[in-house]
Amino acid sequence: MTDAPAPASSGHGPTGSRLRVDDVSKTFGRYRALQSVHLDVAPGEIHGLIGQNGSGKSTLAKVLTGYHAPDPGGRVLVDGEPLRLPVRPREASARGLAVVHQSLGLVGDLTVVENLRVGRFRANRLTRAIRWAGERREAAAVLERLGHPVPLDARVADLSEEDRATVAIARALQDAEPGRGIVIFDESTRSLSRASLEHFYDMLEGIVSTGTSALLISHHMEEVLEATDRVTVLRDGVVVESGLRTADLTENDLVRAVMGRSLESATHAVEPAVQGDAVAVRGLRGHLVTDVDLDLRPGEVVGVTGLAGSGHDELPYLLTGARPVRGGTLQFGDVQQDLTRWDVRTAIASGVVLVPEGREHAGLALELSVADNVLLPRRSSRAAVLPVDGKAESAVVDDWVHRLDVRPPDPAQLVGKLSGGNQQKVLLAKWLATGPRLLVLHEPTQAVDVGARQTITAAVRQAAAAGCAVLVAGTDETELTLLCDRVLLFREGRPVSELTGAFTPDDVVESIFSGHIRKRLRSATPAAGG
Numbered sequence: 001m002t003d004a005p006a007p008a009s010s011g012h013g014p015t016g017s018r019l020r021v022d023d024v025s026k027t028f029g030r031y032r033a034l035q036s037v038h039l040d041v042a043p044g045e046i047h048g049l050i051g052q053n054g055s056g057k058s059t060l061a062k063v064l065t066g067y068h069a070p071d072p073g074g075r076v077l078v079d080g081e082p083l084r085l086p087v088r089p090r091e092a093s094a095r096g097l098a099v100v101h102q103s104l105g106l107v108g109d110l111t112v113v114e115n116l117r118v119g120r121f122r123a124n125r126l127t128r129a130i131r132w133a134g135e136r137r138e139a140a141a142v143l144e145r146l147g148h149p150v151p152l153d154a155r156v157a158d159l160s161e162e163d164r165a166t167v168a169i170a171r172a173l174q175d176a177e178p179g180r181g182i183v184i185f186d187e188s189t190r191s192l193s194r195a196s197l198e199h200f201y202d203m204l205e206g207i208v209s210t211g212t213s214a215l216l217i218s219h220h221m222e223e224v225l226e227a228t229d230r231v232t233v234l235r236d237g238v239v240v241e242s243g244l245r246t247a248d249l250t251e252n253d254l255v256r257a258v259m260g261r262s263l264e265s266a267t268h269a270v271e272p273a274v275q276g277d278a279v280a281v282r283g284l285r286g287h288l289v290t291d292v293d294l295d296l297r298p299g300e301v302v303g304v305t306g307l308a309g310s311g312h313d314e315l316p317y318l319l320t321g322a323r324p325v326r327g328g329t330l331q332f333g334d335v336q337q338d339l340t341r342w343d344v345r346t347a348i349a350s351g352v353v354l355v356p357e358g359r360e361h362a363g364l365a366l367e368l369s370v371a372d373n374v375l376l377p378r379r380s381s382r383a384a385v386l387p388v389d390g391k392a393e394s395a396v397v398d399d400w401v402h403r404l405d406v407r408p409p410d411p412a413q414l415v416g417k418l419s420g421g422n423q424q425k426v427l428l429a430k431w432l433a434t435g436p437r438l439l440v441l442h443e444p445t446q447a448v449d450v451g452a453r454q455t456i457t458a459a460v461r462q463a464a465a466a467g468c469a470v471l472v473a474g475t476d477e478t479e480l481t482l483l484c485d486r487v488l489l490f491r492e493g494r495p496v497s498e499l500t501g502a503f504t505p506d507d508v509v510e511s512i513f514s515g516h517i518r519k520r521l522r523s524a525t526p527a528a529g530g
């Protein structure tokens, strides 16, 4: 055994490793997704696992929890004891090795106790009846360990975002003896709002303070710097940096480790006025949005943001016919539309397209190839009698695969087999390839790595420079700062203030929280002076 460097927050529990991975590889067909991976997570440590889209992070998490069988050879040890390979999911969870997925993995229609105990129910041996009293006791005990009670009989769909995050973590934690085991968070913080994030980190702090460890997979360099003790970096399935102490690193160090190079700083000069159609929305009303007027110039990228429930994230769906509109009109070019009669098909035919959030649920056919997905809107709008121009179609697909740097750059690859971030790139390519006049994006760089953020920003700005008006809804301050010329802050259904000029990510956060000091993700380190 080699000695792992002590984590920054030392002093938790016994020494040794909570999780040790030695020489683990995984091949899909001829593609080597993981090559002789080593990883060492110390007790009580929050260990970051970072890397570009497609570098193998989720594949490693899936090998560790038994979803994928690794190639022969290699070892996985939890609390010093080897796990049989391929990992059997029940054995892994009984040893306290569990994962919290990005979508939190909960069933909305089931109650809290059902979500926590499903797959673990103990039935009476004679009657087969579930012993509910025991199940409730176990569920309550794990929630108590997290210090955050949630009503056991509430339907998960009715819970607040914070409570849902609590239930997801409790579910992963319930088999681990307190102070042992490790929870893997596979981009689990991605779908949480900043307010819930603070709660999430408080819980994480509580967990690791007992000696249980966490492996945090994330594309957010700021989060990795603030939340983790050490970090391991994957590039093309190979560990290129192992267990670096995060306290010694800057954000640039992390970016260089992930990308293998530094990123040029991305500033966007105000572009000269471009030809195209101005967009005027008047009196828009939806479920949350109330009487909104909005003007977008061609070539302009406008952000809309706010706290959950402020209406900014309803706007994309109202403008594109995806959700019912109570009132309002949209005017651009020759289109003058009563939005209460707008639907998705008419919107697309008019050049108004939506890149929705959550690519698994909306917008991509996972069982089709990259090429078929990119060409879908084009093919459905082409008159059925026209012959297919295969050459032109391949040229379009090749161009977009190249421009958005989809990896692997294979148009025949099934989208379901791409990594999460590469699926997001295909979703953007699909709609950018239509040459829209009004492009509406909801959290467009969610799930993509720091390099891909810049690639996507360049592609969106190129669409704007060609005369398209762009609306970006979201709460990611870096995304909004990179992409937008101005950002409108929503409160109670309408825009109340605007950021223009050279605003920074901190300006965006401060405008959302209207001056509240942003809580650090973890308590300040002693080096920072408390």
Ligand SMILES: Nc1ncnc2c1ncn2[C@@H]1O[C@H](COP(=O)(O)OP(=O)(O)OP(=O)(O)O)[C@@H](O)[C@H]1O
Binding pocket: 028, 031, 033, 051, 052, 053, 054, 055, 056, 057, 058, 059, 060, 407, 408, 417, 418, 419, 420, 421, 422, 447
């Ligand atoms: N079932 C599969 N069949 C074939 N290839 C796969 C399969 N699952 C993953 N891959 C490939 O393995 C590589 C690693 O994918 P993985 O999902 O682990 O990346 P990741 O680092 O988690 O990326 P992201 O940050 O985009 O989520 C990718 O090239 C992906 O296309």
